[in-house]
Amino acid sequence: MQGLPDPKSLLDDDRADGSIYSNPDLYDMEMDRIFMHNWIWVAHRSDLPAPGDFITTFVGSHPVIVSRDRKGVVHVMLNRCRHRAATVCELKHGKTASFVCPYHGWAYGLDGALRGVPHQEGYTGQLDKSKLPLISLKVEEYNGLIFASFDKDIMSLDEWLGRAKPWIDLFMKQGAGWPVKTMGEHKFTFPGNWKIQLENTTDAYHFPIVHKSFLDSVDAETQNTFDFVEGAGFVEDLGHGHSVMVMIPELVDLDEGLDAPIPERFAELAAELAKDYPDEQVRKIVRAVGGSGFNLNLFPNLACSMAFFRVLRPLSVTETEIRHIAIGMDGGPDIANEARLRLHEHFQGPMGFGTPDDAEAWDRVQRGSLAGKDISILLNRGLGHEARREDGNLFSDVSAETGMRAAYRQWLIAMSEEAGA
Amino acid sequence: MSITLQDAISLITLEADMLDHGDFHDWLKLYTPEGRYVVPIDPDVEDFEKVLNYAYDDAEMREKRVVRLLSGRSISAAPPARTVRLLSRYRMLESSDTHCTLRCAQMLQELRQGRVHDYAANLNYRLEMTEDGLKIALKVVRLLISTEALTAVSYIL
Numbered sequence A: 001m002q003g004l005p006d007p008k009s010l011l012d013d014d015r016a017d018g019s020i021y022s023n024p025d026l027y028d029m030e031m032d033r034i035f036m037h038n039w040i041w042v043a044h045r046s047d048l049p050a051p052g053d054f055i056t057t058f059v060g061s062h063p064v065i066v067s068r069d070r071k072g073v074v075h076v077m078l079n080r081c082r083h084r085a086a087t088v089c090e091l092k093h094g095k096t097a098s099f100v101c102p103y104h105g106w107a108y109g110l111d112g113a114l115r116g117v118p119h120q121e122g123y124t125g126q127l128d129k130s131k132l133p134l135i136s137l138k139v140e141e142y143n144g145l146i147f148a149s150f151d152k153d154i155m156s157l158d159e160w161l162g163r164a165k166p167w168i169d170l171f172m173k174q175g176a177g178w179p180v181k182t183m184g185e186h187k188f189t190f191p192g193n194w195k196i197q198l199e200n201t202t203d204a205y206h207f208p209i210v211h212k213s214f215l216d217s218v219d220a221e222t223q224n225t226f227d228f229v230e231g232a233g234f235v236e237d238l239g240h241g242h243s244v245m246v247m248i249p250e251l252v253d254l255d256e257g258l259d260a261p262i263p264e265r266f267a268e269l270a271a272e273l274a275k276d277y278p279d280e281q282v283r284k285i286v287r288a289v290g291g292s293g294f295n296l297n298l299f300p301n302l303a304c305s306m307a308f309f310r311v312l313r314p315l316s317v318t319e320t321e322i323r324h325i326a327i328g329m330d331g332g333p334d335i336a337n338e339a340r341l342r343l344h345e346h347f348q349g350p351m352g353f354g355t356p357d358d359a360e361a362w363d364r365v366q367r368g369s370l371a372g373k374d375i376s377i378l379l380n381r382g383l384g385h386e387a388r389r390e391d392g393n394l395f396s397d398v399s400a401e402t403g404m405r406a407a408y409r410q411w412l413i414a415m416s417e418e419a420g421a
Numbered sequence B: 001m002s003i004t005l006q007d008a009i010s011l012i013t014l015e016a017d018m019l020d021h022g023d024f025h026d027w028l029k030l031y032t033p034e035g036r037y038v039v040p041i042d043p044d045v046e047d048f049e050k051v052l053n054y055a056y057d058d059a060e061m062r063e064k065r066v067v068r069l070l071s072g073r074s075i076s077a078a079p080p081a082r083t084v085r086l087l088s089r090y091r092m093l094e095s096s097d098t099h100c101t102l103r104c105a106q107m108l109q110e111l112r113q114g115r116v117h118d119y120a121a122n123l124n125y126r127l128e129m130t131e132d133g134l135k136i137a138l139k140v141v142r143l144l145i146s147t148e149a150l151t152a153v154s155y156i157l
């Protein structure tokens, strides 16, 4: 097709052209080829635990309803009435037996089937309700993570997540034996391209620089835990654009190391928990409260990031919405979940001690990238000592840009496929 | 004698002035030791401890917030955003000689990196009479857009 940018010409093994953050034509291609042809994360199981529960969200730029029908099956449907396109639901979440369009009253079931049309005689037999359900996307779930795709021919979610699956399982150990549940979210936007955020989740290099003021606000023991840039951690390419960045190797498997001393900052919590739980379980809960020691970046829109879900949504080529979803133990002790909420508030969100500084850095990347023309952004950190594990995964040190290179390789694969093929 | 509306207004407009002018150390002294500064997300919630907020600060967190704003070590606060806020529509909801609760409106405009943001909020205060005079025991900032996407707020609302 004429006039479309050529993604191949913008990306090298170790760099990308700065225009990838601001080219509107490239953005339109991304919204089609990436956000309509990959698995996009839409919800966590706990967002709609019971039949009749629903949430509204987006797949790329498309508003959708995620609902659980009477049999417990999850549906992801375009939030668009089949009559004249009004959104049928504007609640962020709720419980219902049906979705009734407010314009002319067409009524849809939890599975999207068109059930009722007021004054149907006016169609004199020319309206076949069975042909006009809400438009469904493909839906699959892995360990509580629910994904959807417009592409009916897409590979299974199982295959897509592939080598990232064991890391998802490790991340979910933050339930400390209980199921993981979401506990609210911080939502904010920044004036920059979504890929700047995608990169950041696999960027350990920035942490001691950008997060100085956060590190100032925690005790010496915690500062030490977060002093990982020259540590034993690593970044590993998990295929399909996914990667894991292990910052704190001791906190990869939360079921292990239970005899390690309890950090000072959790001493009070541990003492309180000891009134109701045996020592071993107290240790397990406290370790879970502290969160995992890694960021799992799942291409393109979800990260299981230390102790929360990070979800990104492109709003335009130069604006991105980020959600930091707090998670906790479903059925676990209130004081432990409250401790997690306080930790989340401390770092995350528009008023946290960490996120605003991240957002400022991303904002600067966007503005700086507009200076000059044909100038690369570098993605070569850690390339010199990148190696392969026995299973084939590329890996390098914790501050390497291996995860970004993995994401951009997948970006190019997705962008090079024929649209709508 | 009950705390008067005039006394209450004096205290909270003093707070507003301090926050707009960066007198953060003096701001800390306006609160009781057990006082809370809260910016909730959910407009209906009262039990802030049990839910996720934007900010749920006890004395220790307030102090850390001030250190962060003044340290020059946070890129989102160096230089800090400049703000101008107006308080109005005061209503005393309850008052005795030991404490009072009042509600008012706050319109705040922020300038940072050449961009202006407006934040409207309902403020709810609980004030307490102490040996050192009237102090803030609870300030709840209910942002009109609390459930929408915000941008980074590296200052005190």
Ligand code: FES
Pocket (backbone or CB within 6 Å): A081, A082, A083, A084, A085, A086, A101, A102, A103, A104, A105, A106
């Ligand atoms: S647009 Fe929905 S019923 Fe007419």
Ligand SMILES: [Fe+2]
Pocket (backbone or CB within 6 Å): A206, A207, A210, A211, A354, A358
């Ligand atoms: Fe960061």
